[in-house]
Amino acid sequence: MRTADLRSAAREVTLRGWAVFHDEDVAAGDTAAMDSLARACGRPSARDGGPLWPVAPRAATGTFSVTSADTGLHTDAQYHERPESRFLLFCVRPAWCGGGLSRLLRTADLLDGLSEAGLDENDPALLERGVWRWRTPEVFRAAARAPSGAHAVIGRRGKVRWRYDNLVATESGLAGTARRFHRHVEDHPATETVSLSAGDVLYCDNSLVLHGRTAFRDPGRLLYRTRLW
Ligand SMILES: [Fe+2]
Structure with missing residues (x-):
């Protein structure tokens, strides 16, 4: 992987929110190479399973990275006070069945026209209020409080913090807003589907x-997943 290619991927992430680059050492499952790629992209986070967390099916239930179920659109580490800003997903072996495709939705598309999007009148304002809390997935529970502190779903400059299945809707009205926003997110026509081949690395902004x-x-x-500060 040439430094120039990494730089152009980083630029694409800044402009578009995500990029895919390829590295043969990743296809070979070389974790030392993944680690050095991650260090070239940013500062790897040691939280939630360490800097190289395997995303592989090993449980019938649990958080997204340990099952083979489909996952709702989300940002990572939404249960932490401060989620990591970017992440890398290193594809060593894609699924032979054709499943396990990545789905990506830019928040610029998501938030565009939000008020006419089948939400109730007060929903957008409620999503901007710091009243939302998330449960830490059990496998990472030692690393963070459960539930999280309260944060806005829609933050400043198009930043979003979101995951539906571990949301704690304690305040009245939040559950309905969450359900409507969840539907809006999952049905959004701007969602792109990306098929990663062996050696492909998805480089993604975690809040945009x-x-x-x-x-x-x-x-x-x-x-393998690496979150970056
Ligand atoms: Fe994730």
Whole structure:
């Protein structure tokens, strides 16, 4: 992987929110190479499973990275006070079944025309209020408070913090707003589907792009995730 290619990927992330680059050492499952790529992109975070967390099916239930179920569009680490700003997903083995595709939705598209989007009149304002809390996934529970402190879903400059399935809707009215926003997110026509091949690395802004994936059946699918500060 040439430095110039990494620089152009980083520029694409700044402009568009995400980029995909390719590295043969990643296809070979070389974790030392993944670590050095991550260090070239930013400062790897040690939280929530460490700097190289395997995303591979190993449980029937649990957080997204340990099952083969489809996942809703979300930002990572929404249960932390300060989520990491970017992340890398290293694809070692894609699913042979054709599932496990990445889904990406830029918040610029998501927030465009939000008030006419099938939400109630007060929903956008409520999503901007710092009243939303998330439960930390059990596998990471030692690393963060559960539930999280209260934050806005829609922050400044198009930044979003979101995940639906572990949301704690304690205040009245939040559950309805969350359900409507969830539908708006999941049905959004601007969502792009990306198929990662072995050696592909998805480089993504964690607050300006929501990410998710389709379900898959291949027990050998293997990616690694590195979050970056
Ligand atoms: Fe994620």
